[in-house]
């Protein structure tokens with residue numbers, strides 16, 4: 043089992059570059075299926091497991107894709123299948139986003155119910171309600187959804203019961219090639235929705251109002267490939283901001299867009315973290331003791347649920363008690379039990395967690411129960427006494443490019459140890475990171491090379507243990 047091992051206590055400093063946003067690139071790649079002619083060229087595509095999964099989904103449908111140097115080229119001129127394979131769709135939530143484009147482009151789709159982080163029941167009723175309003179016939183059975191439309195989808199007025207990110211994206215993509223105009227009311231307003239709309243418009247669609255609660259899409263007859271740069275990942279950026287703050291560090295998060303991170307920046311500032319925004323990034327410096335703040339997750343522009351667990355890690359080391367309330371997903375406190383193994387004092391009551399700050403965190407063996415839980419455990423481990431061993435790393439690989447290399451380049455003593463090597467090599471692997479941090483050599487930053495699938499083992503050079 044692959045593990046990440048962290049020896050806490052190092053103050054992070056330096057610059058870390060944010061990769062392209064996972065939650066933007068996945069719908070954008072799905073939207074590429076709408077192009078009947080011309081290639082799409084998508085830049086700043088992060089090398090993540092989720093990107094590899096969507097790439098495989100698109101290829102299984104007949105699209106031709108190539109990836110080089112964070113650039114994905116896609117030709118979807120010929121779609122040869124309407125069936126998205128179960129093995130891929132079950133791996134992640136966003137793979138369900140091929141449903142809208144397939145319905146719009148070829149009028150037929152068979153797809154299994156999606157997987158993704160186990161943070162709630164995550165229904166897809168709002169996606170289906172939108173497609174039905176546009177004239178699709180939908181049947182459900184044995185874990186699969188089949189949908190078809192006679193001739194072409196028709197524009198409709200759709201009100202979402204919840205401002206779902208995925209439903210807004212799926213319906214927007216379907217509506218782009220529908221006959222007539224579609225309006226989505228109570229639409230999600232996340233920056234990733236705006237990025238998708240910009241890409242759709244570059245492909246010839248007519249989408250207005252993305253980023254507000256009312257999106258209007260005038261259907262067009264045909265779309266074409268287009269070039270697009272993916273926005274930087276606000277959750278990855280926020281995670282490094284918290285990693286800097288929890289270690290009392292001083293880090294410049296290059297590429298982070300402050301407008302996308304307003305609630306996170308505000309909460310950090312309320313806690314006493316110094317945050318300065320510039321054109322090309324955000325600097326975070328935490329020289330003083332931090333004080334607790336209450337946090338409530340909400341759809342954008344509220345505090346993002348994807349930053350809740352990392353924020354909780356920071357609150358563990360602040361002075362005072364904080365109430366963290368999760369309103370977006372009904373089961374997103376699984377990290378609490380793992381934090382408790384690190385001596386965290388947290389009590390959960392319903393949708394709120396009462397976090398007593400000031401605990402002296404201690405290293406432990408913990409498990410990433412989902413993607414952001416994994417990131418939060420890494421943040422806590424950076425501050426904890428001794429060594430923390432984090433398993434469940436496949437979750438982290440879904441959403442963070444080279445997290446150990448990036449943190450090591452900031453001075454963290456962190457290492458990734460693959461499968462069977464864990465027991466035998468763990469201490470020396472972390473020691474190697476310690477040795478390389480001392481010299482800030484390129485080796486530690488390159489301890490893993492660009493993303494999952496191509497990791498290099500850290501060289502062994504024990505200096506402690």
Ligand SMILES: CC(=O)N[C@H]1[C@@H](OP(=O)(O)OP(=O)(O)OC[C@H]2O[C@@H](n3ccc(=O)[nH]c3=O)[C@H](O)[C@@H]2O)O[C@H](CO)[C@@H](O)[C@@H]1O
Nearest residue numbers: 065136164165166167168169204206207208209348370371
């Ligand atoms: C790939 C991607 O972009 N994932 C993000 C996306 O997930 P995702 O698109 O799955 O999240 P949604 O915005 O759809 O979910 C928000 C809430 O709406 C509910 N709901 C959703 C759809 C539906 O048809 N019916 C329904 O009731 C969900 O159960 C949840 O309670 O937005 C979430 C909320 O910001 C983020 O945490 C995820 O990182």
Ligand SMILES: C=C(OP(=O)(O)O)C(=O)O
Nearest residue numbers: 135136158159348413414
């Ligand atoms: C919940 C997340 O992802 P997904 O929707 O893909 O499960 C996330 O990115 O934190």
